Amino acid sequence: MIxxxxxxxxxxxxxxPKWNFLLSIVESVFSQFNYKEIRTPIFEETxxxxxxxxxxxxxxxxxxxxxIDRSGDSITLRPEMTAGVVRALIEHSLDKKQNxxxxxxxxxxxxxxxxQAGRFRQFxxxxxxxxxxxxxxxxxxxxxxxxxxxxxxxLKNLIVKINSLGVxxxxxxxxxxxxxxxxxxxxxxxSESRKRFDTNIMRIFDSKEEIDQRIMENAPLLxxxxxxxxxxxxxxxxxxxxxxKIPFEVDxxxxxxxxxxxxxxxxxxxxxVGSQSALCGGGRYNLLVKELxxxxxxxxxxxxxxxxxxxxxxxxxxxxxxxxxxxxxxVTIEKGLEKFTYQTAIDFRRKGLIVDLDYSSRSVKAQMRExxxxxxxxxxxxxxxxxxxxxxxLKNMSKSxxxxxxxxxxxxxxxxxxxx
RNA sequence: GUGAGCAUAGCUCAGUUGGUUAGAGCAUCUGGUUGUGGCCCAGAAGGUCGUGGGUUCGAUCCCCAUUGCUCACCCCA
Numbered sequence: 001m002i003x004x005x006x007x008x009x010x011x012x013x014x015x016x017p018k019w020n021f022l023l024s025i026v027e028s029v030f031s032q033f034n035y036k037e038i039r040t041p042i043f044e045e046t047x048x049x050x051x052x053x054x055x056x057x058x059x060x061x062x063x064x065x066x067x068i069d070r071s072g073d074s075i076t077l078r079p080e081m082t083a084g085v086v087r088a089l090i091e092h093s094l095d096k097k098q099n100x101x102x103x104x105x106x107x108x109x110x111x112x113x114x115x116q117a118g119r120f121r122q123f124x125x126x127x128x129x130x131x132x133x134x135x136x137x138x139x140x141x142x143x144x145x146x147x148x149x150x151x152x153x154x155l156k157n158l159i160v161k162i163n164s165l166g167v168x169x170x171x172x173x174x175x176x177x178x179x180x181x182x183x184x185x186x187x188x189x190x191s192e193s194r195k196r197f198d199t200n201i202m203r204i205f206d207s208k209e210e211i212d213q214r215i216m217e218n219a220p221l222l223x224x225x226x227x228x229x230x231x232x233x234x235x236x237x238x239x240x241x242x243x244x245k246i247p248f249e250v251d252x253x254x255x256x257x258x259x260x261x262x263x264x265x266x267x268x269x270x271x272x273v274g275s276q277s278a279l280c281g282g283g284r285y286n287l288l289v290k291e292l293x294x295x296x297x298x299x300x301x302x303x304x305x306x307x308x309x310x311x312x313x314x315x316x317x318x319x320x321x322x323x324x325x326x327x328x329x330x331v332t333i334e335k336g337l338e339k340f341t342y343q344t345a346i347d348f349r350r351k352g353l354i355v356d357l358d359y360s361s362r363s364v365k366a367q368m369r370e371x372x373x374x375x376x377x378x379x380x381x382x383x384x385x386x387x388x389x390x391x392x393x394l395k396n397m398s399k400s401x402x403x404x405x406x407x408x409x410x411x412x413x414x415x416x417x418x419x420x
Numbered sequence: 421g422u423g424a425g426c427a428u429a430g431c432u433c434a435g436u437u438g439g440u441u442a443g444a445g446c447a448u449c450u451g452g453u454u455g456u457g458g459c460c461c462a463g464a465a466g467g468u469c470g471u472g473g474g475u476u477c478g479a480u481c482c483c484c485a486u487u488g489c490u491c492a493c494c495c496c497a
Contacts, residue, residue: 003488058495062421080497109497114421116491125497192494203495256496267497278497305497333455364455372457384455397457 007113007121017321018310022153023106026126029149030104033141035128038103040084042110046074052083052292054259063111077110082260082285082301083292085129090294100132106306117274118308127282127303131289134298136233139264139284140240142302146268146280147246153309154318157271158279160246162237163254164223164263166230168287174225175201185215205253221252233263260285264300272315273308280304327353327417329371333364333383341382344410351414371397378417382407 004010011019030037046066053060065077078084085103088094094101106126113119128145130138143160150158165171178201186194190209197204205216226234241248248266256265265283273279282302289297313319328348332341338361345355356374358367371379381393386404394413395402405413 006488063495111496113495114493115489116493119496123497127497195494200495258496275492276496281497303497308497331456363450365457366450368457370457376457379456381456393456395456400457402456 007115009120021319021321022306022310025149025152026106029145030128033145035102035104038085038088038105040088042108043075043077044084046076048083048087049076049079052260052288057259059111063113065110065112079109079111081105081125081127081303082129086289086292089131090292095132095294095297100130102130104128116276118276118311120307124306125303126306127301129299129301131297131299134286136236137240138300139237142282142300143241143266144244144246146302146304150279153313155312155316159269160248161251161254161269162248162264162266163251164226164230164234165261165265166226167262170225170227174222177220181219188215202255223252230263237264256281256283260288262286270312272312276308279308279312323375325375325377326356328355328378328380329374329376330357330380330382331364331367332358333381335361337383347410348414353417
């Protein structure tokens with residue numbers, strides 16, 4: 001049996017209503033904030049991600065789906081959306097046409113990681129990017145939109161974490177000092193953290209090892225190294241969140257794994273999913289557009305994982321979708337009337353009803369069971385005595401009442417079905 | 421990439437301290453008087469017990485390998 005490739009999943013008909021429900025809320029919140037949808041290709045030139053996300057990041061160094069196409073070009077399935085959106089902005093000079101572009105998107109992303117609860121190789125994200133302004137209101141706006149979407153989905157158990165990375169210079173200064181602090185303790189650290197010393201020193205703060213935590217207790221914090229402008233920016237973000245009543249905590253250890261962040265970074269985590277608990281993450285990236293060959297354009301954005309959100313909804317039983325109904329099921333009582341039955345179904349469908357019927361000439365009882373299984377509001381019986389008198393029978397399933405109509409008077413039948 | 425756990429019907433799971441015809445619930449199908457659902461009742465269909473090897477008179481069960489899945493680490497949505 002051929003199965004879906006590791007880390008990919010089929011979204012079966014039963015799940016589609018949940019996805020559509022989620023998307024409808026996403027679209028509604030983003031359009032209330034006047035963000036416009038953008039769709040970019042699922043694959044891009046590999047160098048876009050290498051330059052945009054950063055060669056040294058985990059995503060680029062070990063997670064990308066990269067292949068050489070038939071013309072010899074290196075192509076990569078997008079692991080995230082920001083790089084593609086920025087590329088499109090530059091390519092189409094969107095930044096020249098208006099000074100602020102507020103954009104949103106939703107679609108599949110690809111990363112070759114080991115699958116786990118809430119993590120897949122093909123997964124779906126929605127997100128937003130605001131390009132062209134350094135206003136901290138926009139940083140806050142990203143968090144507000146994400147939070148609003150989660151609240152409208154009925155999610156509880158959320159924690160908003162924010163931090164500021166400042167500008168690259170102060171971050172580099174800080175890392176230097178941190179390295180000096182950690183170095184004398186290096187041989188006491190866990191092996192994991194010793195690795196982090198070289199790769200991503202700030203991650204040592206995240207370690208679950210008690211020894212590491214004790215050593216890091218008195219370590220200098222990034223926030224002490226931020227310049228005044230960065231601090232003011234961060235202050236303004238926090239104030240905006242306070243005044244809009246978004247509960248948050250400052251997490252000075254919150255570092256994100258993409259190179260392009262400056263100033264604000266944030267994450268919203270859920271306690272209702274497994275260990276991959278970040279439902280969304282994002283931040284400001286004032287250097288990215290220029291890095292990708294555009295003019296100096298500040299930006300801020302976030303991305304949210306749809307599988308994780310739906311998992312949280314499921315675990316919290318936050319939304320209950322009423323089971324789907326069809327308007328009409330047509331039961332054929334005797335053989336030989338299939339043509340009339342089928343035509344009747346088509347006629348009602350063209351009037352706008354959801355109609356189904358039996359396709360394998362089964363018994364009336366079997367057809368009724370089918371009608372019941374499909375949650376039909378009405379059943380129309382065609383055939384038998386009534387039909388020979390020119391009549392067909394309409395049954396209201398919930399009331400269990402039925403009534404005869406002339407077989408030519410479809411308008412009247414339609415009217416009684418619609419009446420309800 | 422690393423580690424642990426799991427693999428029996430479409431689904432959720434029993435089970436055999438190795439013995440002949442492998443079970444349940446749900447779902448599916450048929451029927452319960454000739455043409456009417458949901459509840460109930462009766463019956464049917466459905467399994468090379470993940471795959472390959474080994475031990476044994478005999479393996480679904482024990483051993484080895486392999487594949488897949490799950491969870492966790494790393495990292496991230």
